[in-house]
Amino acid sequence: MKAMVQLTVNGEQHQIEVPAMKRLLDVLRDDLHLTGTKEGCGEGECGACAVLMNGELVNSCLVPALQANGARLCTIEGVSTEGRLHPIQQCFLENGGAQCGICTPGMILATHYLLDKHPTPTLEQIQEGLAGNLCRCTGYMRIFEAVQKAAEAQHAV
Amino acid sequence: MRSDVTGYELNAPPDVQAVLAQIASEPGRHALIAGGTELMVALNTGRLASRSLISLQHLRELRFIRVTADAVHIGAATTFTDIRRDETIARELPMLVQAASWTGSIANQNRGTLGGNICNASPAADTPPALLAYDASITLLSVRGERTVSYSKFHLGYKKTALEPDEILYSVSVPRAYEGWRQYIRKVGTRNAQAISKTALAGVALVRENEIEEIRIGSASLADRPLRCVGTEKAVRGRSLAGAGLEDTVRLGRAALAREAKPIDDIRSTAMYRSAVAANLLEEFLRQLPS
Numbered sequence: 534m535k536a537m538v539q540l541t542v543n544g545e546q547h548q549i550e551v552p553a554m555k556r557l558l559d560v561l562r563d564d565l566h567l568t569g570t571k572e573g574c575g576e577g578e579c580g581a582c583a584v585l586m587n588g589e590l591v592n593s594c595l596v597p598a599l600q601a602n603g604a605r606l607c608t609i610e611g612v613s614t615e616g617r618l619h620p621i622q623q624c625f626l627e628n629g630g631a632q633c634g635i636c637t638p639g640m641i642l643a644t645h646y647l648l649d650k651h652p653t654p655t656l657e658q659i660q661e662g663l664a665g666n667l668c669r670c671t672g673y674m675r676i677f678e679a680v681q682k683a684a685e686a687q688h689a690v
Numbered sequence: 691m692r693s694d695v696t697g698y699e700l701n702a703p704p705d706v707q708a709v710l711a712q713i714a715s716e717p718g719r720h721a722l723i724a725g726g727t728e729l730m731v732a733l734n735t736g737r738l739a740s741r742s743l744i745s746l747q748h749l750r751e752l753r754f755i756r757v758t759a760d761a762v763h764i765g766a767a768t769t770f771t772d773i774r775r776d777e778t779i780a781r782e783l784p785m786l787v788q789a790a791s792w793t794g795s796i797a798n799q800n801r802g803t804l805g806g807n808i809c810n811a812s813p814a815a816d817t818p819p820a821l822l823a824y825d826a827s828i829t830l831l832s833v834r835g836e837r838t839v840s841y842s843k844f845h846l847g848y849k850k851t852a853l854e855p856d857e858i859l860y861s862v863s864v865p866r867a868y869e870g871w872r873q874y875i876r877k878v879g880t881r882n883a884q885a886i887s888k889t890a891l892a893g894v895a896l897v898r899e900n901e902i903e904e905i906r907i908g909s910a911s912l913a914d915r916p917l918r919c920v921g922t923e924k925a926v927r928g929r930s931l932a933g934a935g936l937e938d939t940v941r942l943g944r945a946a947l948a949r950e951a952k953p954i955d956d957i958r959s960t961a962m963y964r965s966a967v968a969a970n971l972l973e974e975f976l977r978q979l980p981s
Contacts, residue, residue, distance in 0.1 A: 534696070534698070534699040534700070535696075536700070552695045552696045552698070553698070553699065553700035553701075554695040554698040554699075554700045554733065554743070555695045556695070556730070556734070575692070575734040575735075576731045576734060576735070577727055577730070577731060577794065577795075577797070577798055578795075578884065580795065580797060583797050589771075589800040589801075590796055590797045590800055591797050591800055591801055592795075592797045592798065592801075594730070594734060595725075595726045595727055595730040595731065595798075595801065596726060596730070596801070597700055597723070597726060597730065597743075597745070599700050599702055599745060600702075600723075600726065600745055600747050600748070602702075643796070643797070646796070647796075660883075661796070661883070662796060664795050664796070664882075664883035664884060665794065665795020665796055665797050665798065665883075665884065666795075
């Protein structure tokens with residue numbers, strides 16, 4: 534069964550016909566060719582597919598396309614502006630917060646959401662905010678440092 | 691293996707009445723999907739049996755927290771994040787906030803709903819122990835009308851509930867009756883974040899003159915369903931919390947819980963471990979009660 538779904542992705546409007554139960558993750562990657570959003574576990578455990586949907590952090594592998602109808606989405610492709618990295622991305626880069634890169638898009642969006650809710654997060658808040666994002670490379674310490682630096686950078690702006 | 695999504699239907703009726711009409715006309719044919727944190731996992735692993743789904747996630751009528759003089763009423767499609775952000779719930783029903791914070795990651799709490807947590811009816815679910823201890827009631831809707839039942843009568847067996855095929859869960863009502871009561875909740879899982887419970891215990895108690903005047907206990911993963919531990923409550927109700935009396939109360943409570951709990955061995959834990967830990971949690975709760 535197919536459904537017409539309207540999405541505003543990174544400010545751009547799309548109207549597409551897709552199976553109603555197709556995962557938002559697959560709509561983004563296969564239909565809209567936005568492959569920055571990654572698939573890890575496909576069970577909502579790892580956060581590699583995290584995006585912002587109407588401003589809320591969600592795992593796109595658990596969102597059926599029809600439930601995203603009318604939504605505003607922000608994926609990793611929409612985080613930078615005019616070719617310039619967002620301060621969060623810059624801080625992940627400078628502090629070794631990314632290694633193989635598979636978890637990074639989800640980490641960046643989870644950080645975006647975290648700093649939106651807690652502009653000056655404690656280490657505990659950072660740990661909770663990123664608990665749904667698994668990384669098998671960094672051991673997390675450099676990611677936490679990157680998030681702390683990003684919080685400071687946002688205040689400096 | 692992942693399912694072929696083209697073989698599934700998903701509809702989003704305009705309102706609750708339309709949902710009720712549809713499930714009444716074809717009882718048992720449709721599965722209800724709210725935040726998708728359970729059913730989409732089933733879809734992604736090829737375990738989603740129902741081929742036709744009805745979405746509740748967009749229905750604003752089901753997403754509310756209404757505070758009245760004697761209860762907090764929570765709509766079935768209210769998310770865990772909504773619950774964590776509510777000031778009245780945080781102040782008066784802190785066990786519910788704690789349980790909501792245990793339910794998966796932030797991204798899952800933004801989507802997962804209280805109604806889904808209850809209706810999915812996992813014996814290991816995070817919010818049922820707190821709702822059982824708080825003696826919540828639930829309101830069910832169908833084209834035939836509405837009925838309100840005690841939540842302690844909702845879970846009938848493994849993944850078996852009192853929901854009729856034409857009914858949906860509308861709301862959960864928690865009494866605002868716990869000022870001055872002691873509240874205790876603790877979950878034991880493999881790790882702090884995102885782990886499913888090995889076991890969990892939630893309890894409320896009213897202590898007067900160092901005696902347990904009233905007590906209610908809910909638990910996870912001690913039976914084939916979320917279990918209200920009425921036998922344990924009965925064993926310690928009216929008992930002393932002073933000196934040697936406390937030791938007797940703890941002993942009686944542990945023995946009653948051991949009789950009442952029927953945990954199983956599974957991938958997350960063993961029956962023996964679950965029984966031992968649950969008894970320890972109960973003892974920790976009781977030992978915190980003396981004033």
